[in-house]
Amino acid sequence: MPTSTASDSAILEAFLIENPELERLEQLLGEFNLFEAAGVVRQELRHSDFLGFLLDPQQTHGLGDSFLTLFLRRVVQASNLDDLPFSAIDVTLWDLSDTEVRREWRNVDLLIVNRTHEFVIAVENKIGTGEHSNQLQRYREIVEREFRGWRFGGLYLTPDGDQPSDSAFVPVSYELVQKAVSTLVDGRSAISEEVRTAVRHYDQLLQRHVVSDSEIAELCRRIYRRHKRALDLIFEHKPDRIALAQEFIASLVGEDPGLVLDQAAKSYVRFAPVEWDTEALRQGAGWSSSGRMLLFETFHDYRGIAVRLLLGPGPVNVRQHLLQSAVESSSFHPSSGALNRKWNYLLPARVILSAADLDELDEDALYERVRGFWTSFRSERLPLLVAAFQGTIDTTPFGPGHE
Structure with a gap:
């Protein structure tokens, strides 16, 4: 056989x-x-x-x-x-x-x-x-x-x-x-x-x-009708461009001593600046296994791959303190001034790779596009956000019941 x-x-x-x-x-x-x-x-x-x-x-x-x-x-x-x-x-x-x-x-x-x-x-x-x-x-x-x-x-x-x-x-x-x-x-x-x-x-x-x-x-x-099995085999072994891009982003985060990689998967990469990796911000539950509440997250949808800043679940007084500071800062643009049940977006999503990029760029060009975005984000945008939030991080309270 x-x-x-x-x-x-x-x-x-x-x-x-x-x-x-x-x-x-x-x-x-x-x-x-x-x-x-x-x-x-x-x-x-x-x-x-x-x-x-x-x-x-x-x-x-x-x-x-x-x-x-x-x-x-x-x-x-x-x-x-x-x-x-x-x-x-x-x-x-x-x-x-x-x-x-x-x-x-x-x-x-x-x-x-x-x-x-x-x-x-x-x-x-x-x-x-x-x-x-x-x-x-x-x-x-x-x-x-x-x-x-x-x-x-x-x-x-x-x-x-x-x-x-x-x-x-x-x-x-x-x-x-x-x-x-x-x-x-x-x-x-x-x-x-x-x-x-x-x-x-x-x-x-x-x-x-x-x-x-x-x-x-x-x-x-x-x-396709006549050679469905052959084409299905080819697609089974086709490189997943979204996964390739997310893996590359995860490697950029992992190699950066100024960042902490929280979680990496095919559909997302979550990370935080080391300045935000404090005990007060690790009181979350039901989202990140690390307990981090304030994380950048890359994700994909119809626009391609983008990055956003999320305030996740955690003690209400801690989340309210962080959200209020973001509302009052010109560096952040929260989607809402009121706490949502689980997540608040503190920054609008910024596109890293468009849908057209994922469809048309070869792997080398795709990596270069990600690297170009990352260099600009890491050297220009992120330092401004860290500086704008530093006083907030230093004064973040502990949630009820913390010992």
């Missing part, structure tokens, strides 16, 4: 040898792409920059308002007739050459403004993140106040055309963008070769990394 190792080897061999779909995928992915080289793959700001460039009739691409007209017409055709303040016929017949496209106006990703026809379109672009804090409603209210009496339209642009929280916005998928962009590549548009090359690379980027309904996406699905 064959061993598991021999069976796994046969599975991997079948995946790698005489696999025409894999060869086609490698062919599609093997071509140089300038956007990938620039690290733009899932950076929303850079996607918005390039889309704003193409949509703006005043830019140097030589397209005039042709891409803007094409894009808006396709958006109208893909939406309900009442969702936008104009029809496909309007957009086709109008001269939109005087349209202004603004980037990050009042935090709106793209704002399309046409004074001749008095319409304004707010575009919120999301790749790899979601909405937060009712932002679509807030953006609509801001735009409608600024352009009172104008016709308003909102576009919520996501890879799969997700539904927006505000009904004044219509969902738009990146597939629509990709198909509009591809018309500029097919040779019929009168644009320079330099612009055509940039647009072709952007079209390629969308098909490789963003659009779910492309030849590349379909090849990936077929390959």
Whole structure:
């Protein structure tokens, strides 16, 4: 009976040898792409920059308002007739050459403004993140106040055309963008070769990394269906980038004589400056096994890996003393001035590695990004916090029942 190792080897061999779909995928992915080289793959700001460039009739691409007209017409055709303040016929017949496209106006990703026809379109672009804090409603209210009496339209642009929280916005998928962009590549548009090359690379980027309904996406699905076991084996042995980063952070903490490593795990690293490692601050319970209440913690969520300062469980009078001092200090920014049941955040989270960093950087670049953040944090930010809190630490009381 064959061993598991021999069976796994046969599975991997079948995946790698005489696999025409894999060869086609490698062919599609093997071509140089300038956007990938620039690290733009899932950076929303850079996607918005390039889309704003193409949509703006005043830019140097030589397209005039042709891409803007094409894009808006396709958006109208893909939406309900009442969702936008104009029809496909309007957009086709109008001269939109005087349209202004603004980037990050009042935090709106793209704002399309046409004074001749008095319409304004707010575009919120999301790749790899979601909405937060009712932002679509807030953006609509801001735009409608600024352009009172104008016709308003909102576009919520996501890879799969997700539904927006505000009904004044219509969902738009990146597939629509990709198909509009591809018309500029097919040779019929009168644009320079330099612009055509940039647009072709952007079209390629969308098909490789963003659009779910492309030849590349379909090849990936077929390959996975037919070679699921081989790919599962590969993923089982894939380096965990979050774990690698957390291990590196733990090693930086452990090598630093000015820091105390409290706990290190795949999902977090907790540590404190030696100045904060006092008996009075080791009265906690139910969180850290060391009893430390005041700890920095690295953690990961949709933003990537970040670091925050936590005040954990412990005697109420001790926690109140520390929280009040943080509230009164300009160096700290507590999430609340009142004690929470277990944890209070004394500083907003600071991102060490973004989601895009974890997705795109190789291991060497990832380590360098962490090291760069750590050097700045350790030499600039942390000494200020230690100095600002020193008097507080020295006067921290002991909890009830302490002997």
